[in-house]
Amino acid sequence: MxxxxxxxxxxxxxxxxxxxxxxxxxxxxxxxxxxxxxxxxxxxxxxxxxxxxxxxxxxxxxxxxxxxxxxxxxxxxxxxxxxxxxxxxxxxxxxADDFHARYGATGKTYVYRWSYSEVQSPFERNFAVHLGRWNPNVERMQEGAQHLIGTHDFTSFCSAKTATTNKVRTIRKLSLERQGDHLVLEVEGDGFLYNMVRTIAGVLLAVGIGWDEPEDVRKIRDAKDRKMAGKTAPAHGLYLMEVTY
Amino acid sequence: MxxxxxxxxxxxxxxxxxxxxxxxxxxxxxxxxxxxxxxxxxxxxxxxxxxxxxxxxxxxxxxxxxxxxxxxxxxxxxxxxxxxxxxxxxxxxxxADDFHARYGATGKTYVYRWSYSEVQSPFERNFAVHLGRWNPNVERMQEGAQHLIGTHDFTSFCSAKTATTNKVRTIRKLSLERQGDHLVLEVEGDGFLYNMVRTIAGVLLAVGIGWDEPEDVRKIRDAKDRKMAGKTAPAHGLYLMEVTY
Structure with missing residues (x-):
């Protein structure tokens, strides 16, 4: 074999x-x-x-x-x-015989995509989340993201249904950048809890559009309570880009 | 009204x-x-x-x-x-009251897209025709395209089911260009017969991959016989880009 x-x-x-x-x-x-x-x-x-x-x-x-x-x-x-x-x-x-796709993974990279266009392209409807009337402030989102980089307990950022007991994860990189007609969040970490990237996307967008302050991201993180983090961002903006071993 | x-x-x-x-x-x-x-x-x-x-x-x-x-x-x-x-x-x-979307149109532009990637991206499966092992010679396709530019009887390039009697149309522009991972055909004319752009795409691809010679495009055109033109290219590579009035 x-x-x-x-x-x-x-x-x-x-x-x-x-x-x-x-x-x-x-x-x-x-x-x-x-x-x-x-x-x-x-x-x-x-x-x-x-x-x-x-x-x-x-x-x-x-x-x-x-x-x-x-x-x-x-x-x-x-x-x-x-x-x-x-x-x-x-x-x-x-x-090698001892390679394991799940247990051997040392890191994952995800991308989350929003589209800025006034009318969303029909070709994008399943591939990016339409911002519509929202024009988020990317600098504010980047500022908020600083509170998530590093090793933290991400209880506030995962589904309440998460079975895993240990909710400490390390985010090595978390960037937000406007690329043409898209806002792109890229996050790299040692592993991610259930719904973690979509919850982070939702929290940072709320900061970008002024519902929350960048400093609130630290408060949400420290509360270790999923109810603090607001709505999970829709699934169709999320891409699993890479798994490292 | x-x-x-x-x-x-x-x-x-x-x-x-x-x-x-x-x-x-x-x-x-x-x-x-x-x-x-x-x-x-x-x-x-x-x-x-x-x-x-x-x-x-x-x-x-x-x-x-x-x-x-x-x-x-x-x-x-x-x-x-x-x-x-x-x-x-x-x-x-x-x-104006006398504007008519169909009868007032003076020109249309279509694009036909092929993708070169070795494995076709799952995100492209409905939006470009995968070339797979074919690597068409774009210069040969451009050479063949010269026989279609101008005013011609396009009987060979429309579905045999076309009801229209007058099959003379004018192609003002017909270009082929590699754009990144795509081969893009752009064609602009005063009007197009049923299946005309897809038939042109099929004929020019046959020239690009060496099944036909660029000179054969003129022969197919002059034959005024749909059976000369080979297979119609698939629908999902075709885009109606613009209608002018």
Whole structure:
């Protein structure tokens, strides 16, 4: 058996999230169906770096799976032929037997995108959150973001449903930048709690449009109470960009 | 009554084309539904510059409609609130009573997009035609395109089902250019026959990949026979960019 690592991109729009669920179209179930077909109906299951919610996109999700097959450089093509066009395998390589897509991950990078255009382009409706009449002050958002960089307890920034007990995470980088018609938040950390990036996006937007002060981000963080953080930003602005090992 | 001109953008992916058809989701039926709602169930119908096929996109489709309402600068917002997010009104203005979106059009510009990337981005699957293993020679395509610029009988370049008798049209500009990861064909003319841009795209791609010679484009044109032109290029690479009056 060989252990393979694959990098996956998907448009999350028409999926009920990443993780397999009975009677739902999920990214994982499409990948596992393709793997099973390629292995002539032998059970082959993939393990991902983590799940993503319905509507969330990925350019660099990482999975691993074990296989008796040796397809050399034809893995990518073989899987893409079997996958629907909204999931693509962008890279495949053989890795050591102890490589683990989830437990071996040392960092993840996410991007959150808003669009400024007065009327949202119909081509963007699933790929960026329309700011509409809001014109957030990016400097204020950057100022607020400083309170999140570093090692903190992120209880206020994750879903109340989060099962994980340890809510301490390290954010290594958190930037906000206007890129053409978009406002782009990029965040890199050792790991993220459930809904953490979308909650951060919601809190920083509230600062940008003047509902909260940059200093409030520190107060929300220190409260360790999800109710302090306001609304989670919509799923369709979020992209899993990279997982590092 | 006032006559209004509106510029419309749409993602053609989830539409059975532009024109209303019983029991089908079309762009026109969504626009007319929004107009009827806005007019409190009075019949108001729009007239477009022309139809587009299922899967074809638009950034600058033009329609007109007559209305007793005076919404001043709120037309765009009022319609966009009622429309689904894959159709957007990008501009509305009052025009003279004799303005006609279809009969008054003096020119149209279309774009056709192919993507070069080795693995097609899942975000592009409905918005550009993947070239895959083809790497067309753009100079050859440009050379072939010269035989289409000017006033010609385009019988070979329209669907055999075209009802129009006069198949003479003038192409004012036809360019091919690599733009980053895309090959972009832009064509501007006084009017286009049914499937004409997609047939031109198919013929020029065949020249680009060496199946035909640039000189063959002239032969296909002069044959005035649709069977000479090979396969029509897929709908989802095509965009109606602008209609001039």
């Amino acid at each position: 060989k252990r393979m690592k694959a990098t996956i991109a998907y448009d999350g729009t028409n999926f009920a999230g990443y993780q397999s669920q009975p009677n739902m179209r999920t990214v994982q179930s499409e990948i596992d169906k393709a793997l099973v077909k390629l292995h002539k109906d032998d059970s082959v299951y993939s393990v991902a770096s983590g799940r993503t919610d319905s509507g969330v996109h990925a350019l660099g999700q990482v999975i691993h799976f074990d296989t008796p097959l040796d397809l050399a450089d034809r893995w990518k093509m073989a899987l893409n032929v079997l996958l629907p066009k909204d999931v693509r395998v962008v890279h495949v390589e053989e890795v | 006032k006559r209004m001109k509106a510029t419309i953008a749409y993602d053609g992916t989830n539409f059975a084309g532009y024109q209303s058809q019983p029991n089908m989701r079309t762009v026109q039926s969504e626009i007319d539904k929004a107009l009827v709602k806005l007019h409190k169930d009075d019949s108001v119908y729009s007239v477009a510059s022309g139809r587009t096929d299922s899967g074809v996109h638009a950034l600058g489709q033009v329609i007109h409609f007559d209305t007793p309402l005076d919404l001043a600068d709120r037309w765009k917002m009022a319609l966009n609130v009622l429309l689904p997010k894959d159709v957007r009104v990008v501009h509305v203005e009052e025009v």
